[in-house]
Amino acid sequence: MKQKKRLATLADVAKAAGVSRATASRVLSGSTYPVSQELRERILAAAEALNYRPNALARGLKNDSRSVIGVVVPSISNPFYSELIEGIKDIAFEEQIVVLLAPTDGRLHREEQLIDTLIQQRVQGIAVALASGAAEMSQALRKSGVHVVVFDEQFDEQQNEVPGDCVAVDYREGARAAAEFLIALGHRRIGFVTAPLSRVNRRQILEGYRKAHAEAGLTVAEELIRVAESEYQYGRHVYELDVGGQLTEKLLDLARPPTAIMTNNDLMALGVLQKLYERKIRIPEEMSVVGFDDIAIARMTSPPLTTVRVPKYEMGRWVAEMLLRRFRSEEPLTPVVMKVKPELIVRATTAPPA
Amino acid sequence: MKQKKRLATLADVAKAAGVSRATASRVLSGSTYPVSQELRERILAAAEALNYRPNALARGLKNDSRSVIGVVVPSISNPFYSELIEGIKDIAFEEQIVVLLAPTDGRLHREEQLIDTLIQQRVQGIAVALASGAAEMSQALRKSGVHVVVFDEQFDEQQNEVPGDCVAVDYREGARAAAEFLIALGHRRIGFVTAPLSRVNRRQILEGYRKAHAEAGLTVAEELIRVAESEYQYGRHVYELDVGGQLTEKLLDLARPPTAIMTNNDLMALGVLQKLYERKIRIPEEMSVVGFDDIAIARMTSPPLTTVRVPKYEMGRWVAEMLLRRFRSEEPLTPVVMKVKPELIVRATTAPPA
DNA sequence: AAACTTCAAGAAATCGATATCTATTGCTTA
DNA sequence: TAAGCAATAGATATCGATTTCTTGAAGTTT
Numbered sequence A, B: 001m002k003q004k005k006r007l008a009t010l011a012d013v014a015k016a017a018g019v020s021r022a023t024a025s026r027v028l029s030g031s032t033y034p035v036s037q038e039l040r041e042r043i044l045a046a047a048e049a050l051n052y053r054p055n056a057l058a059r060g061l062k063n064d065s066r067s068v069i070g071v072v073v074p075s076i077s078n079p080f081y082s083e084l085i086e087g088i089k090d091i092a093f094e095e096q097i098v099v100l101l102a103p104t105d106g107r108l109h110r111e112e113q114l115i116d117t118l119i120q121q122r123v124q125g126i127a128v129a130l131a132s133g134a135a136e137m138s139q140a141l142r143k144s145g146v147h148v149v150v151f152d153e154q155f156d157e158q159q160n161e162v163p164g165d166c167v168a169v170d171y172r173e174g175a176r177a178a179a180e181f182l183i184a185l186g187h188r189r190i191g192f193v194t195a196p197l198s199r200v201n202r203r204q205i206l207e208g209y210r211k212a213h214a215e216a217g218l219t220v221a222e223e224l225i226r227v228a229e230s231e232y233q234y235g236r237h238v239y240e241l242d243v244g245g246q247l248t249e250k251l252l253d254l255a256r257p258p259t260a261i262m263t264n265n266d267l268m269a270l271g272v273l274q275k276l277y278e279r280k281i282r283i284p285e286e287m288s289v290v291g292f293d294d295i296a297i298a299r300m301t302s303p304p305l306t307t308v309r310v311p312k313y314e315m316g317r318w319v320a321e322m323l324l325r326r327f328r329s330e331e332p333l334t335p336v337v338m339k340v341k342p343e344l345i346v347r348a349t350t351a352p353p354a
Numbered sequence C: 001a002a003a004c005t006t007c008a009a010g011a012a013a014t015c016g017a018t019a020t021c022t023a024t025t026g027c028t029t030a
Numbered sequence D: 001t002a003a004g005c006a007a008t009a010g011a012t013a014t015c016g017a018t019t020t021c022t023t024g025a026a027g028t029t030t
Helices: A010-017 A021-028 A037-050 A056-063 A079-094 A108-120 A134-143 A171-185 A200-215 A239-252 A266-278 A296-300 A312-328 B010-017 B021-028 B037-049 B056-063 B079-094 B108-120 B134-143 B171-185 B200-215 B240-252 B266-278 B296-300 B312-328
Strands: A068-073 A098-103 A125-129 A147-151 A165-169 A190-194 A225-227 A260-263 A288-290 A307-309 A337-340 A343-345 B068-073 B098-103 B125-129 B147-152 B165-169 B190-194 B225-227 B260-263 B288-290 B307-309 B337-340 B343-345
Touching: A010 A021, A010 A037, A021 A037, A056 B056, A068 A079, A068 A108, A079 A098, A079 A125, A079 A266, A079 A296, A079 A312, A079 B098, A098 A108, A098 B079, A108 A125, A108 A134, A125 A312, A147 A312, A165 A312, A171 A190, A171 A200, A171 A260, A171 A288, A171 A307, A171 A343, A190 A200, A190 A239, A190 A266, A225 A239, A239 A260, A239 A266, A239 B296, A260 A266, A266 A288, A266 A296, A266 B296, A296 B240, A296 B266, A312 A337, B010 B021, B010 B037, B021 B037, B068 B079, B068 B108, B079 B098, B079 B125, B079 B266, B079 B296, B079 B312, B098 B108, B108 B125, B108 B134, B125 B312, B147 B312, B165 B312, B171 B190, B171 B200, B171 B260, B171 B288, B171 B307, B171 B343, B190 B200, B190 B240, B190 B266, B225 B240, B240 B260, B240 B266, B260 B266, B266 B288, B266 B296, B312 B337
Parallel strands: A068 A098, A068 A125, A125 A147, A147 A165, A165 A337, A190 A225, A190 A260, A260 A288, B068 B098, B068 B125, B125 B147, B147 B165, B165 B337, B190 B225, B190 B260, B260 B288
Antiparallel strands: A098 B098, A307 A343, B307 B343
16 A cells, blocks of 8 residues: 655756756755855755754765774674773764674684675675684685674784784783782682684683793692583573583582682673572682683672773774774875783782691 | 785676686576586585675675674663673574674664664564653654664553554553562551652552552552652663662661562662661561562572562573564564563562561 | 567666766956 | 956766666577
8 A cells, every 4th residue: 555665866866956966965965065055945944854864874885984883792792892892883973884793603714604694785895703713714805895893803913914904902911910910919729711722712811821930949739620512502591601600610529629719701791690699609718719801790799890991992992093003094004903911900809828 | 915805796706716607696696506516516615715705895885784783882881782682682583683892882862873874784573671661662663664663662652553563561460469468468658769760660560659659558668669769861870779688778778668678670689688687687587578670690699689670581592583473574564462461479578567 | 480478698777875977147458 | 348257057977776678589380
């Protein structure tokens, strides 16, 4: 009965105002080209009356730019990424840029697929928390001519050549500081609970843990290092919450359980805290716990979680700004690597061992 | 030095393969139009060699459809919304549809602005957690001919006419059940801590709280109802976490403090728990706490949080499916209102009063 | 063998907005 | 007064892909 609605086009507006499309476009796209006051008003009135909405597809096709950036992350239910996206979004919003979301659910092969989709959508730039090999992926991306900023992951420092812009966190140093702190408190058996070591950053956290021990002249008992077995697949669930508890159980059941537990992120730490509560182990008197990331809720646990703060929101802003920088300059720029130093936040889950 | 890279176009592929654009398009867009095996292979090979990526803008312009849906939510750092978006995304992914994110940061006026942006981007459909008047907004949207599904909010039941598709939660009933449970446990002074009542759903939760009291023949002491003063603005921070604690403090400082506290969402409840921990008030012995939503971390608090479960992930799927349904049918469909009934999840933050 | 159908390819119009090129008017300047 | 120059408007080509319209060749039917 009712026929399909069509939005008014520029041609409709031009006709209604009795002018050419060119003139209508000049007024409605905010061009600097001079248009007489009279026509200007007629066009604006017609656009208003027809409820005109410029077609961003047509605009983008003509200009080859779209005011859209893509964000590739493992999961948005993970507060680490959602806080980071807040930062990206705030910068994007100021620039009238919208954000296309591309969550991989932690599945590596989806990364490539989603990046491909984003390229097809002709996004202006891509921010990606790269899980697969950063260097190669970035190469492939570069071939497509899309601007890219990689974050969370960092490029392999071995190869001198830096393949692209990057906001990297010094996870190793953050973990080293955390472990050093626990050692200074007097802990000698520190458990380490981590998600699978498929991502570089997780490996770096473990390295930091080992480094602190080495520096203190301690040897690490390998039984204290517990790595989750299967790669997570996000989506419906936040796997860390359960895995943290499961791995904690294994540590507690050791003949000589640790007196402190470190984790590779705060969600894992939540699982740890929960398991300790369940087992009626007092925190921090009987067990110290240190998380990583400092997600928003870390300060709301009981007791508040000692953790290593990664400035996620700020990182998001930096990522977006680096993309903007590329959009704006015609010249090819030298790749920038921004190294973020995390900071140990001591709250109430840490104390000297009993 | 290096000149600006351009992605290969269909014309480039056609030329390389020595065919017309039409033929190339038929092969590369998966049309059913017959093309000889020989040309087909030549075209595919050329596309591969040139690293051809179809331009979704051009395609969308021609087809007037984009394989993109927009999602308007207050914040993605709020797990309620991020879990819901997971559901939307999972359905969208199956259909090769990408998600454009439009977070309002809780600012009402941004809602309109973002919806406008989405329309300009010619998204195929919009899922919106409406904060401003659902009915009018939906009217405005309908005028633009974009498919819309409203969730979280529900349409005013007074007006018989249902303006559009909607996935609504029966917040009133959920809150009623929670309050009834506390009353049955023996609580007579139940505090209520809530975000500003600007959103319909928050008002409904309060109504449910009152209703349970009325049904039990109890009168509510108004001093027990604490409403946060200023509307939240998300973005960088998750305000509920702090506000929950602040309002709790006011309740604790009453001459006759409550023996239980209900909240309008789990984040608020986290703030409550934290404040109680800080004040060394034992949970649930000295104070019961009930949240709302059942976000992923609710079961990881110490003790695990009693709350009212809203099936966020499933709701996300339903929202996406309702959108797909509209995309597919040419006929105008009767609006569907899906009413979701929340479920009380009793964990360990509730017990009879001391 | 004339007429008809089928198959496969190319030519060209189209989607909506923008930018370049042209054309007109009125005004200034040598 | 002819030439030169703003200022402003319209005509038209363009972005990249799809789709309708045509065309030509090959094969069928009576």
